[in-house]
Amino acid sequence: MRCANTRDYIAQQHDGPLEPLTAAALETHIADCSRCRAIRDAAEALDLDAAALRGTAAPSSDFADRLHARLQAEHRDREAAPVGRLLRHLATAFPNSLRPRTAVALISALAAIAAVLVTQLPPAKSPEGEGTYATGHLPRLTVRQSPDGRLYAELDDRTCAPRFTQKGHVR
């Protein structure tokens, strides 16, 4: 028996006993070959350890409760983060066949179009004064009123480097 065959038989032994003749030939080879003996010993040692674990190892009784609490906390955090929620909806909305790179390109294009649209908004008479609309992780949108009564929108993305600011009159 050659070493290559021996290794196949050792692998087969994991699934069940070999035929008696093959087993005998394997033992004869192993008696003279220290490399194959090391492989067989390792395979037997692993099966021994796996059998020991199979009999006893299981997570503790409160593991499911602890995991549940962590998952719920994770779920709450995700729901609270608007960007995460948006990305998740986008991820699930895209078909499975869409490659991640294509999805990122599409999202970037949509974000760019949204930024341009903000600067092109038609004029409106209200609200009066100045207000900032915090949008969590999204770019901050500020609306200002000039002395002549015209409104301006300012899109400020502090996450960009350099800081990205786009201004345009609304009305």
Add this chain to the structure above:
Amino acid sequence: MSNEERDLIQKARTGDVAAFESLIQTHQAKLFRLIMALAHNAEDAEDCLQEALLHAYRAMPLFRGESSFATWLYRVALNSTRNWLRAQSRRSREKLLERAHLPDHATSPDPGERIVHQQHLESIRVVLRALPDKYREPLLLRHYHDMPYDQIAQILGIPIGTVRSRLSEARRILGQRLRALEMTEHPTEVPSP
């Protein structure tokens, strides 16, 4: 994939915790055993498993259904376990070589025999942890999970032929290191030819 599993996957992708828990229920104990073969104790294994499952929950929106859920889950869990092992290694290299606290599962009534049995199992895990990822992971999936070669190939993203050759090489290295470890521990014993 059954319709029920498909529904659960769709719900879990949108963050439904109950659906995700139903999906992982059948795999949890198996994943725990896989991690136990590498962890120092059950507490560490639970920490690692919890992180792996949280990682899978976070990654659910990215599950595209190109493989079965089980294959994907094992892939995520193995990646997470790999990172966990590296973090353990960074924290303390000595701790990695600490003796594992193993459950008393030896059936022999002879305390001496039981100690030898425990020591043998401890040696296996010490050597297994120290193996490179590419050898350790096929061994874990094959020996601790009785996984067929084609599924191991899918999980690890390698051809079946590579799985076979890595398993053979991994067993050879493991066997040599086990023998070297035993020689260090019992230097007076004469090795068999």
